[in-house]
Amino acid sequence: MTRQKRRMNFIFLGVIVLGIAAALVLNALEDKIVFFYSPTDIATKNGVEKSQKIRVGGLVKKGTWKKPTAGLDHNFTVTDLRHEISILYKGIVPDIFREGQGVVVLGQFQPDGKFRAEEVLAKHDEKYMPPEVAEALKNSGKWKPLEETK
Amino acid sequence: MTAEIGHFSLILALVLSIFQGTIPLAGAALNRKQWVDVASPAARGQFLFVTIAFLCLIYAFLTSDFSVANVAQNSHTLKPILYKFAGVWGNHEGSMVLWVFILALFGLAVAEFGNGLPPTLHARVLAIQGLIGFAFLAFILFTSNPFLRLDPSPIEGNGLNPVLQDPGLAFHPPFLYLGYVGFSIAFSFAVAALIEGRVDPAWARWIRPWTLAAWCALTVGIALGSWWAYYELGWGGWWFWDPVENASFIPWLVGTALLHSSIVVEKRDALKSWTILLAILTFSMSLFGTFLVRSGILTSVHTFASDPERGVFILGLLVFVVGGSLTLYAIRAPMLKGGGLFAPISREGALVLNNLLLTTGAAVVLLGTLYPLILDAVGGGKISVGPPFFNATFVPLMVPVMLAPVVGAMLHWKRGDIGSVLGRLRIALSIALIGIVATGYFAENIKDLLAAGGIGIGVWLIFGSTVEISERISLFRGTFSNSLRRFARLPRSQWGMAIAHGALGIMVLGITASSAWRVENIQLMAPGDIASVSGYSLKFDGTKKIIGPNYQGERGTFIITKDGKKIGTLNPEKRRYPSANSETTEAGILTTISGDLYAVLGDERKNSAQGGSSWTARIYFNPLVAWIWIGAIFMAAGGIISLTDRRHRIGPPKTARSLNKNNSKISIV
Numbered sequence: 001m002t003r004q005k006r007r008m009n010f011i012f013l014g015v016i017v018l019g020i021a022a023a024l025v026l027n028a029l030e031d032k033i034v035f036f037y038s039p040t041d042i043a044t045k046n047g048v049e050k051s052q053k054i055r056v057g058g059l060v061k062k063g064t065w066k067k068p069t070a071g072l073d074h075n076f077t078v079t080d081l082r083h084e085i086s087i088l089y090k091g092i093v094p095d096i097f098r099e100g101q102g103v104v105v106l107g108q109f110q111p112d113g114k115f116r117a118e119e120v121l122a123k124h125d126e127k128y129m130p131p132e133v134a135e136a137l138k139n140s141g142k143w144k145p146l147e148e149t150k
Numbered sequence: 151m152t153a154e155i156g157h158f159s160l161i162l163a164l165v166l167s168i169f170q171g172t173i174p175l176a177g178a179a180l181n182r183k184q185w186v187d188v189a190s191p192a193a194r195g196q197f198l199f200v201t202i203a204f205l206c207l208i209y210a211f212l213t214s215d216f217s218v219a220n221v222a223q224n225s226h227t228l229k230p231i232l233y234k235f236a237g238v239w240g241n242h243e244g245s246m247v248l249w250v251f252i253l254a255l256f257g258l259a260v261a262e263f264g265n266g267l268p269p270t271l272h273a274r275v276l277a278i279q280g281l282i283g284f285a286f287l288a289f290i291l292f293t294s295n296p297f298l299r300l301d302p303s304p305i306e307g308n309g310l311n312p313v314l315q316d317p318g319l320a321f322h323p324p325f326l327y328l329g330y331v332g333f334s335i336a337f338s339f340a341v342a343a344l345i346e347g348r349v350d351p352a353w354a355r356w357i358r359p360w361t362l363a364a365w366c367a368l369t370v371g372i373a374l375g376s377w378w379a380y381y382e383l384g385w386g387g388w389w390f391w392d393p394v395e396n397a398s399f400i401p402w403l404v405g406t407a408l409l410h411s412s413i414v415v416e417k418r419d420a421l422k423s424w425t426i427l428l429a430i431l432t433f434s435m436s437l438f439g440t441f442l443v444r445s446g447i448l449t450s451v452h453t454f455a456s457d458p459e460r461g462v463f464i465l466g467l468l469v470f471v472v473g474g475s476l477t478l479y480a481i482r483a484p485m486l487k488g489g490g491l492f493a494p495i496s497r498e499g500a501l502v503l504n505n506l507l508l509t510t511g512a513a514v515v516l517l518g519t520l521y522p523l524i525l526d527a528v529g530g531g532k533i534s535v536g537p538p539f540f541n542a543t544f545v546p547l548m549v550p551v552m553l554a555p556v557v558g559a560m561l562h563w564k565r566g567d568i569g570s571v572l573g574r575l576r577i578a579l580s581i582a583l584i585g586i587v588a589t590g591y592f593a594e595n596i597k598d599l600l601a602a603g604g605i606g607i608g609v610w611l612i613f614g615s616t617v618e619i620s621e622r623i624s625l626f627r628g629t630f631s632n633s634l635r636r637f638a639r640l641p642r643s644q645w646g647m648a649i650a651h652g653a654l655g656i657m658v659l660g661i662t663a664s665s666a667w668r669v670e671n672i673q674l675m676a677p678g679d680i681a682s683v684s685g686y687s688l689k690f691d692g693t694k695k696i697i698g699p700n701y702q703g704e705r706g707t708f709i710i711t712k713d714g715k716k717i718g719t720l721n722p723e724k725r726r727y728p729s730a731n732s733e734t735t736e737a738g739i740l741t742t743i744s745g746d747l748y749a750v751l752g753d754e755r756k757n758s759a760q761g762g763s764s765w766t767a768r769i770y771f772n773p774l775v776a777w778i779w780i781g782a783i784f785m786a787a788g789g790i791i792s793l794t795d796r797r798h799r800i801g802p803p804k805t806a807r808s809l810n811k812n813n814s815k816i817s818i819v
Contacts, residue, residue, distance in 0.1 A: 009494050014506055021510045021547060025517060028542040033521075036532035055534060069755055072672060072766060091672055092752035092766045095724070095733040135532075 034106065038136030043083035050109045053118075056085060057104040057133040065099055074120075078103065080133075082140035089117040096122045102133040153218050156206030157297035160247075163199035163254070164287040166192055170257075170280025174273035175345075186269055189276035193254075193261035196283060200254040204247055207296055211238045217303035220244060220296045226309035226729050228700040236320035237310045242444060242460075243296035245323055249440075250286045252324075252331040256360075257283065260335060267356060274342035275335075282334055285467050293460045309729040312701070318378040325371030326398055330436035332364020333405055337433035340426045341475055344482040349422040354415035357429065359793055361412060365405050366789035372398050373782035384735040384750040386668065386770040388778060391540045396519040397439035403512035404432045407505045414498050418563060419489025421498070424505070426486070430479060434472040435512070441468050442519070493565040500558025500566075504551060511547045515540065552607045552658060555651045556614030560621070578617045582610035597666055604662030611655025615648040646792025650785045657781025663745075663774035674755065676764040684771035686747055687711045688720065693751070693765065701725040701734075706751050706765060710740060720749045722767075745773035 036055045058078040064086075065076035074089040076099075087105055097103065097120065107117035170192035177185025207220075211234050216222040224241040225234055233240075239248040257279045264272045290296070339357045343349050375398065380388040389395060408428040414421045441464040492498040518535045526532055556578065560571045572579065583606065590602035620626070622644060623636040671683045677692035691707040703725035710718050720738030727734070740747040752766030 003491065006491055010502060013494075013503065017506045017510050017547075021514055021543070024543040024546055025514060028539045029521075032538040032542050033533045033535050036534065067753065067755070070674065072674060092750075092768055095735060095753075 036104075038080045038139060039078060039083040039085045040080050040136070040140050042085055053106065053108050055104055055106045056087075056115065057102070057136055058084070059133070059137070060097070060099050060101050060103055062099045078105065080136045080140040085115055087115050087117050089120055091120070093120050094122045104133065152206045152209050153215070153297040153299060156203040156210075157295065159199040159202040159206070160287060160291055160297075163196055163203065163250075164284065164291060166195050166199065167280045167284040167287055170196060171277050171284050172280075174277040174280075178270040178273050178277075178345075183269075186273040189273040189280075190261040192280065193257040193276050196280070197254040197258040200247075200251050200283075200287075203297075204251045207244060207247055208235065208238050210297075211235065211244075214307065216305070216307050217299055217301070218296075219298045219300045222300055222304050222307045224310055225307040226700065227306060228729065229310060229315070230699050232317065232320060233310060233315045236314075239323045240310050240314050243290070243294045245327075246286065246290050246294050246444075247296055248324065249327050249331060250283060250290065252327050253279065253283050253286065253334060256331060256335055260338075264356075271339075271342055271346055271353075274345055275338045278338035278341050279334065282338070282471075285471070289460075289463050289467065293463050306729075309700070309727065312725065312727040312732055312734045313382055316378060316382055318374050318381070322371060322374040322378060325367050325374060327371075329364050329366075329368025329371050329398075329405070330401060330439065332360060332367055333401060333408075333429075333433045333436050335360040335364070336408060336429040337475070340429035341478060344426060344475075344478050347482060347485050349415065349426065349486050351416050351419050354412045354425065355797070358409075358412050358416060361405065361409050361429075361432075362789050362793050365402070365409050366786040366793070368398070368402050368405060369782055369786045369789070372402060373779050373786075377779050380775070381737050381739055382734070384737050384768075386670065386737075386748050386750075386768070386772060388664070388775065391518070391535075391537050393519045394443050396515050397442045400512045400515050400519075401432055401435040401439055403508050403515070404428060404435050407508040407512075408432050410501050410508075411505050414501050418492065418498055420492065421502070421505075422486045422489070423483045426483065427479060428505070428509070430472075430475045431509075434468070434475070435516075437464075437468050437471060441465060490564065492563070495561065495568050496566045497558055497561045497563045500554055500561055503554055504558065507547055507551045511544055511551070514543045514547065518543065549603075549607070552611060552654065555654070556611060556618060559615075559618055559647060559651065574621060575614055575617055578610060578613035581613045582606045585609040601662050601666035604658060604666070608655045608657075608659035608662060611658060612652045613655075615652035615655070619644070619648045641797070642795040643792045643797065646788045646790075646795070648788075649791060650788030653781045653784030653788055655781075656777050656784060660774045660777030660779075660781060664772045664778065667773045669771040671769045672752075673767060673769075674764050675767050681708075681767065681769050683747070683769050684745070684773075685712060686717075686771065688747070688749065688769060690765070690767065693754075693763070696723065696725075698725065700729060701727045704751070704754070706738070706749070706767070708738065708749050708767075708769075710747060718747075720747060722749045722751045724751050741776050743776070745771055746775045748772055 031052075034053055034055055036057060039056065039058050042056065056078055058080040061077040061079040061084055065074065068074060072090050072092065074091075074093055075086065076089075077084045077086045079085075087107070089105070089107075101122055104121045105115075105117040106119040106121070107115055110116050169188060173185050174189035174192075177183070177188065209215075210218045210221050211225055212231070214221065214225055214227045214234070216225075220241060220243050224244070225237050229237065237244070239245040257276060260272075260275055260279065264275070267275070336357050339353070339360070343353055372395075375395065376388045379390065379395075380386070408425065411421050411425045411428055415425045441461070444460060444464060490498075518539050522533050522535055556575065557568065557571055560574060561568070585608075586602050586606035589605045590599055593599045593602060619640075622640055623633045625633045669684050671681055673679075673681055675681060675690040677690055679690050681688045681690070688708040688710050691709055693704040693706040696703050696705045703723050705721050705723045708720040708722075709716060710720065718740045720740055722738035723736040725734050725736060726732075735750055738749045748770040750768045752768060755764045755766070
C-alpha cells in the first residue's frame with residue numbers, strides 16, 4: 001500500500017465519520033433543542049411553537065403563588081410585567097423559589113391551553129436573575145435595577 | 151505585608167517569564183549554549199516566585215485577612231478551615247493563581263526530569279512554557295490581581311458560595327487544572343518539535359508520560375465534578391451537559407485521542423503530523439474551556455465574575471495561541487515525513503478510528519455548547535441545547551469507540567486479521583451477547599432495548615480486556631507457573647491499558663443502568679410515612695434542627711428496610727447560610743453495589759393537626775450509579791500504572807525495531 005493510498009483511506013474514513021456526525025447533528029437540531037420565550041413572545045405569537053417543549057422565563061407574579069398545604073401541585077403566574085402566563089407544576093420547587101423571584105420553567109402547552117412545567121429553575125442565590133429573564137424584562141420595557149424589583 | 155510580597159513575587163515571575171520565553175529560543179536558533187542554558191534556571195526561578203505568591207494568598211485566606219479584597223469577597227471567619235483553604239481557588243483571581251502555580255510546577259518538572267532530552271528541544275519546550283506563563287501572569291496582574299487591598303478593610307467577609315463548600319469540590323479545581331495545564335506540556339513539546347522540524351519515536355516517548363499524567367488528573371477532576379453535582383445539586387443526576395461540564399469534557403476527549411495517537415508515533419513512527427495537531431488542539435481546547443468558564447459568557451456556579459475585560463484578554467490569548475501554533479503547524483507540518491505504513495485493518499487502523507471518532511465527538515460537543523451562544527449573537531432566538539441533543543448526537547458516535555478498544559488492542563501492528571481476533575474473543579463476545587439478551591428480554595420499550603445494548607457494550611469491554619490479558623499471560627494454555635511468570639513480566643503499560651479499557655466498561659454499565667432505570671418518587675411525607683422505591687421501604691422519621699459552623703438547618707431521617715430488614719438510614723439536610731443568605735440541599739445517599747438510594751428534602755409544610763411538620767421529599771433509586779465513579783477511578787489508575795512502566799522512566803530510548811521484536815514475541819504465543 002502506498003503512502004497516497006493510505007492517506008486516501010484516512011481521508012475517506014474521516015469523511016464518512018464527519019458525514020455521520022453532520023447527519024446526527026442536523027437531525028438533532030431539528031427537534032432536540034429547546035427555545036426560550038418570554039410571556040410577551042407567547043402572547044404576541046412571536047413564532048411560538050405550541051406543540052413543542054419550550055422554556056418560559058420571567059418573574060413569579062406577586063400574589064399568585066402560595067406554598068401548597070397538601071400535595072405537590074403548584075400554580076403560579078410568570079410575568080415579564082407586560083404579559084403573563086399561568087403555569088402548572090407538580091413537584092418540588094427550588095429552595096429559593098418565591099414571589100418576585102426570576103424563574104425559568106421548562107414545559108409544554110397542553111391541549112387545553114395550560115402550560116404544564118416539568119422543571120422549574122431558580123438559582124441558589126437570591127441576587128441572581130436568569131439572563132434570559134433579565135432580557136425578557138428589558139424587552140418588555142420593565143427592566144429595573146435589581147434592588148428595586150425586590 | 152504578605153499580600154505585597156505575593157504581588158511582588160508575581161511581578162518578578164512575570165519578568166522572569168519574559169527571559170524564559172525568549173532567550174532559550176534565540177539561543178537554540180543561534181546555537182549559543184549559554185543562552186540555551188538559561189531555560190532550566192529560569193523555570194526554577196519561575197516556580198519559586200509563583201510558589202511564594204501562591205503561599206501568600208493561602209496565608210491571607212487562612213488568616214482571614216480582609217484587607218485583601220479577594221479574601222473579603224470570598225471568605226468568612228466562620229468558614230471551616232478546609233474551605234478557607236479551598237476558597238483560595240474558589241474564586242476567579244485565586245483560581246488563576248492556582249493555574250500558573252501548576253504551570254510553574256510542570257515547568258519545574260520538565261527542567262528537572264528533562265535531562266535526557268536533546269538540549270535544544272529541552273530549551274525550546276521550557277521557552278514555550280515560559281511564554282504561556284507570561285500570558286497568564288500578565289492576565290492575572292492586569293485584569294485579576296488577587297492581592298488588591300481594601301481600605302478600610304471590612305470586619306467580616308462575604309463568604310464562599312455555600313454550594314461550593316464541599317470536600318468533593320475542594321479538590322475538583324486542582325485536579326482539573328493539573329489536567330488542563332498538564333496538556334500544556336504536550337503543547338510545548340509539539341510546538342518545540344515543529345520549530346526543530348523533527349518528530350521521532352523518541353519524541354513521542356517523551357510526551358507520552360506528560361500526556362498520560364495530565365489525562366489521569368483530568369479524568370479524576372471531571373469525575374469529582376460530576377460526583378459533586380450528583381450529591382450536592384439534589385437532582386439525582388450526575389451529568390447535565392452543562393456548558394461548563396462540556397468545557398472540561400472537550401479537552402478530555404481530544405486528550406484521549408492524543409494519548410492513543412502518540413502510541414502510534416512511538417511504536418510505528420506514523421501519524422506524526424496528526425499527533426502534533428492533536429497536541430495543539432488539546433491544549434487549545436483547555437484554554438478554550440478556561441475562556442468559556444472565566445469570561446462570563448456562560449452563567450453558572452463556575453462563573454465567578456463577568457468582567458468583559460477578562461473575556462477579551464483570554465479571547466486574545468486564545469486567538470494568539472491557537473492561531474500562532476496552527477500557523478506554525480501549517481508551515482512546518484508538511485516537513486514531517488510519515489513513517490511505517492499500515493493496512494486499514496491493523497492496530498494503527500483501530501487507533502485512527504478511535505482518533506477520528508473521539509475528535510468528531512469533541513467537535514459535536516463543542517458545536518452543541520457554542521450553538522446557543524452563536525444563535526443568540528446573530529439574533530436567531532434563545533435556545534438551550536441539553537441532554538436530548540447530546541444523547542442523539544454524541545452517544546451514537548461513541549458506540550464504535552466503545553466497541554473497538556478490545557479488538558484494536560489484539561490486532562497486530564501493520565496488518566491485522568479481524569476474524570482471528572474475534573475468534574480469540576469468542577468468550578467475551580458470548581458473554582456480551584448473553585448480557586444483551588438477558589436485559590433485552592425484560593425490555594418494555596425502545597429505551598430498555600437501547601439500554602440492553604449499553605449493558606452489552608460494558609460487559610464486552612470488561613470481559614474483552616480480561617481475555618486480552620489472560621491471552622498475553624497464556625492463562626489456561628501451558629503451565630500455571632508459566633502464566634504466573636508472564637503475569638509478573640507483562641509490561642505495566644499493558645496492564646494499564648487493559649485496566650483502563652475494562653474500567654471504561656464498568657463506567658458504561660453505570661451510565662447505562664443509572665440513565666435507563668432510575669426510579670423517582672416525589673411525595674409529601676409526614677413523620678411515620680413510608681415511601682417505597684425499587685423494593686426498598688423508606689420510613690420518614692421526622693427532622694431535627696442542626697447547627698453547623700456557619701449554617702443552621704434541618705436534618706431528616708429516613709430508615710431504610712428491605713424485606714423487613716433494616717439496612718441503613720438516610721439523612722438529607724437543608725442548610726441555611728446566613729452569611730451568604732442562601733440555602734443548600736444536602737442529599738442523603740446510601741450507596742450499595744446495585745445502586746444508590748438517594749433522598750432530598752423539599753419544603754416543609756406546617757401541619758397543625760398532627761402537631762408535626764410534613765415535608766415534600768424526593769426519593770430516587772439510581773441503579774449502578776456508583777460504578778460510574780468506580781470506573782473513573784480505575785481508568786485513572788490504569789493511566790497511573792501505565793505511567794510507571796519502565797519504558798517511561800529509565801534507559802536510553804529503545805529503537806522502534808527492538809520494541810517491535812518484543813511485541814511480536816508476546817503476540818505470537
